[in-house]
Amino acid sequence: xxxxxxxxxxxxxxxxxxxxxxxxxxxxxxxxxxxxxxxxxxxxxxxxxxxxxxxxxxxxxxxxxxxxxxxxxxxxxxxxxxxxxxxxxxxxxxxxxxxxxxxxxxxxxxxxxxxxxxxxxxxxxxxxxxxxxxxxxxxxxxxxxxxxxxxxxxxxxxxxxxxxxxxxxxxxxxxxxxxxxxxxxxxxxxxxxxxxxxxxxxxxxxxxxxxxxxxxxxxxxxxxxxxxxxxxxxxxxxxxxxxxxxxxxxxxxxxxxxxxxxxxxxxxxxxxxxxx
Numbered sequence: 001x002x003x004x005x006x007x008x009x010x011x012x013x014x015x016x017x018x019x020x021x022x023x024x025x026x027x028x029x030x031x032x033x034x035x036x037x038x039x040x041x042x043x044x045x046x047x048x049x050x051x052x053x054x055x056x057x058x059x060x061x062x063x064x065x066x067x068x069x070x071x072x073x074x075x076x077x078x079x080x081x082x083x084x085x086x087x088x089x090x091x092x093x094x095x096x097x098x099x100x101x102x103x104x105x106x107x108x109x110x111x112x113x114x115x116x117x118x119x120x121x122x123x124x125x126x127x128x129x130x131x132x133x134x135x136x137x138x139x140x141x142x143x144x145x146x147x148x149x150x151x152x153x154x155x156x157x158x159x160x161x162x163x164x165x166x167x168x169x170x171x172x173x174x175x176x177x178x179x180x181x182x183x184x185x186x187x188x189x190x191x192x193x194x195x196x197x198x199x200x201x202x203x204x205x206x207x208x209x210x211x212x213x214x215x216x217x218x219x220x221x222x223x224x225x226x227x228x229x230x231x232x233x234x235x236x237x238x239x240x241x242x243x244x245x246x247x248x249x250x251x252x253x254x255x256x257x258x259x260x261x262x263x264x265x266x267x268x269x270x271x272x273x274x275x276x
Contacts, residue, residue, distance in 0.1 A: 010257040011185045012250055016196040022259065022270050023245045026111065033113040037103065038241035039234055041118050045096050046237075047230050049089075053082035054226065094132030094161075095121050101165040104241075104248040109264040124164065130172045131160050155187040156180040162251045182254050193250055197243040204239035208232040 027034060059082055098121035106117045121128060135157050143150030159179040164170065170178070183190065211232045249270075256262055262270045 010254050012189050012253045014253060014259070016193040016246070019193060019246055019249055019253075020196060023242075023249055026108070026270060027245065030107075030111060030113065034107050034245075035238050035241045037113045037115045037118070038100075038244065039237040041099065041103070041115075042237040042240065043230070043234065045092075046233055049082070049085045050226065050230065052084045052088075056082070056084050058083050090133075091129065094128035094130075095125050097132065097161045098124065098128045098164060100244060101161045101248070104244045105162065105165055105251075108245065108248050108252060111264070121165075124168050127164065127168070127172060128161070131164065131175060134172060134176060135160065152187065155190060156183050158190060158247075159183060159251055159254070162248070166255075186250075186254065190250055193246055194243070197239070197246065200239040200242055201236065204235040207235055 099118045102120050103114070103117040106112075106114045135154075138157070139150050139154050142153045157176055157179050159182050160175050163175045163178050163182075208229075211228050252262065253259065259270045
C-alpha cells in the first residue's frame with residue numbers, strides 16, 4: 001500500500017472509554033432529541049416489514065418448496081423468514097445505513113439533531129444499494145473460509161457509508177477502497193470500541209427478555225405479540241443510537257487526526273479532556 005495513502009489517515013489509539021466519555025460530554029442537553037429522532041427512524045425502518053409480513057405471510061420456505069425439489073423434512077428445520085423482510089433488507093439496508101451516517105455526522109458536527117438528514121440518502125439510492133450488495137457478497141464469500149476472514153472484510157468496509165456521506169460523488173469502488181485504506185491499522189481498535197457497547201445492548205434487551213417470559217405464560221393473539229415485539233425494540237434502537245455516536249467519532253478521529261483537530265460546533269466537548 002502506498003505510503004502516501006496511509007499518511008492521509010490516522011491510527012486511532014484513543015481508549016474506547018475516552019471516546020465514550022467525550023460522546024457523553026458532547027451530547028449533554030441534546031441526547032434526548034438525538035435519540036428520539038434515531039429511534040423514530042428505526043421504528044419505521046423495522047416496523048414496516050414486520051407489519052407487511054402479517055399481510056404477506058409467504059416465507060423463504062414457501063419459495064424453496066415451490067421452485068426446488070428440496071427435502072420437506074430439511075426445509076422444516078430452516079427458519080421461516082417472511083420474504084418481505086428478506087427483500088426489504090436487501091433493497092433498503094444500504095440507503096438506511098447512509099441515512100444513519102448522515103444523521104449522526106450532522107449531530108456530531110453541529111451538536112443538533114436534524115431529522116431532515118434521514119431523507120437525504122434517498123437521492124443516492126442506487127449507489128447505496130451497490131455498496132451494500134458488494135459488501136454482503138464479499139463478507140459472505142470470505143466467511144466461507146472460516147468466520148475470521150469475513151469479520152476482517154466487514155471491518156475493512158465499515159467506513160464506506162461515512163465516506164459516501166461526506167462525498168456522494170465518489171464511485172462505489174472508490175468508497176470501498178478508501179474505507180479499506182482508512183481501516184489499515186484501525187481494525188482491532190474499532191472492534192474494541194464496539195465491544196465496549198455490549199453492556200448497553202445487554203441492558204436494552206432486558207425489556208424484550210421480560211416480555212418474552214411474560215408471553216410464555218399467557219396466550220396472546222398475533223397482533224398483541226407483534227405490538228409487544230415492536231415496543232421492546234425501542235430500547236435496542238436507543239442503544240444502537242448511542243453506539244452510532246461512538247462509531248461516528250471514531251471516523252472523525254481518523255479523518256481529523258485526533259480530538260485536538262475537531263473543528264465543529266460543540267468541539268469544546270471533545271477538547272475539554274485535552275487540557276487535563
